[in-house]
Amino acid sequence: MATMNLLQAVNNALDIAMADNRRVICLGEDVGKFGGVFRATSHLQEKYGRERCFNTPLTEQGIAGFAIGLAAQGSVPVAEIQFADYIFPAFDQLVNEAAKFRYRSGNEFNVAGLTIRTPYGGGIAGGLYHSQSPESYFCHTPGLKVVVPSTPYQAKGLLLAAIRDPNPILFFEPKRLYRAAQGEVPEDDYELPLGRAEVVREGDDITLVAWGAQMDYLRQAAELAEADGISCELIDLRTLLPWDEETLAASVSKTGRLIVSHEAPRTGGFAGEICAAIQERCFLSLEAPICRVTGLDTPFPLVHEKEYLPDQLKVYEAIKATVSY
Numbered sequence: 001m002a003t004m005n006l007l008q009a010v011n012n013a014l015d016i017a018m019a020d021n022r023r024v025i026c027l028g029e030d031v032g033k034f035g036g037v038f039r040a041t042s043h044l045q046e047k048y049g050r051e052r053c054f055n056t057p058l059t060e061q062g063i064a065g066f067a068i069g070l071a072a073q074g075s076v077p078v079a080e081i082q083f084a085d086y087i088f089p090a091f092d093q094l095v096n097e098a099a100k101f102r103y104r105s106g107n108e109f110n111v112a113g114l115t116i117r118t119p120y121g122g123g124i125a126g127g128l129y130h131s132q133s134p135e136s137y138f139c140h141t142p143g144l145k146v147v148v149p150s151t152p153y154q155a156k157g158l159l160l161a162a163i164r165d166p167n168p169i170l171f172f173e174p175k176r177l178y179r180a181a182q183g184e185v186p187e188d189d190y191e192l193p194l195g196r197a198e199v200v201r202e203g204d205d206i207t208l209v210a211w212g213a214q215m216d217y218l219r220q221a222a223e224l225a226e227a228d229g230i231s232c233e234l235i236d237l238r239t240l241l242p243w244d245e246e247t248l249a250a251s252v253s254k255t256g257r258l259i260v261s262h263e264a265p266r267t268g269g270f271a272g273e274i275c276a277a278i279q280e281r282c283f284l285s286l287e288a289p290i291c292r293v294t295g296l297d298t299p300f301p302l303v304h305e306k307e308y309l310p311d312q313l314k315v316y317e318a319i320k321a322t323v324s325y
Helices: 008-022 046-048 061-073 084-098 134-138 150-162 214-229 243-253 272-286 312-323
Strands: 002-005 024-028 054-055 076-080 115-120 146-147 169-174 184-187 197-201 206-210 230-234 239-241 259-264 291-295
Touching: 002 150, 008 024, 008 046, 008 150, 024 061, 024 312, 046 054, 061 076, 061 084, 061 169, 084 115, 084 134, 084 230, 115 150, 115 230, 134 146, 134 169, 134 239, 134 259, 134 272, 150 169, 150 184, 197 214, 206 214, 206 243, 206 312, 214 230, 214 259, 214 312, 230 243, 243 259, 243 272, 259 272, 259 312, 272 291, 291 312
Parallel strands: 024 054, 024 076, 076 115, 115 169, 146 169, 206 230, 206 259, 259 291
Antiparallel strands: 002 184, 146 239, 197 230
């Protein structure tokens, strides 16, 4: 075991994947000698050469298109989009090409080795162009998988699983936690299952579910609620597409209450999908309406970032209101 922050865990996973499989290639803006804007690919070019870790032109559509081409001919590309806010020029390539590659060919060819890494979310005073959480756009697209880790341990295990998964995957990394989150991480190669949530903490009165950076706020809110005698069950979804409906439904059937929290705006956010699915399955077990604690339906602000982001106090207030409904 070694103590790593989330950024180091990502770098370690990439290092292991490249050492294990010569077809693994890292590409993106400044990912070579510079190591990317957050240094996630530091030292990989020195270790594996310019042919396997290289800079691309500043064009997200080009990065995605080139990565799709690499995957189609048998390489295993891990492409970095510098910020998730910049992924939209590549949207057509990802949802119209990568997601449909296998289906349109009748399973004769695919882009199984494609992984797109990108840092998402707020908390670093990045303003409206460096703070967005666009995961729900891609969760509407059959053929893709969407993965969001919340700890260094998860980041390494889920990224290794994503790189080796036979489907194109979007891997959203919570940039606020890159250096803030630290934990014990096995130095050896390991994978965590995609599509399976983690029950972080068991409880009896209410279920709290989130993913990525929002899990930190849920833990703090649960501690505040515990002082009031409220027992919270915490679930980290980890994978949004496909998401672990079974684990969440089992929890809500036990607690009778659910709060879903994410940084993205409320309207059209992935919380809406979770709420709809859980009320269909757990309607007779619910003791209160399902509650969403989310970002606001506005562009992401700069000076009002703290007011915009859902935090432990907003979740705590939602817990009290739901339990006392």
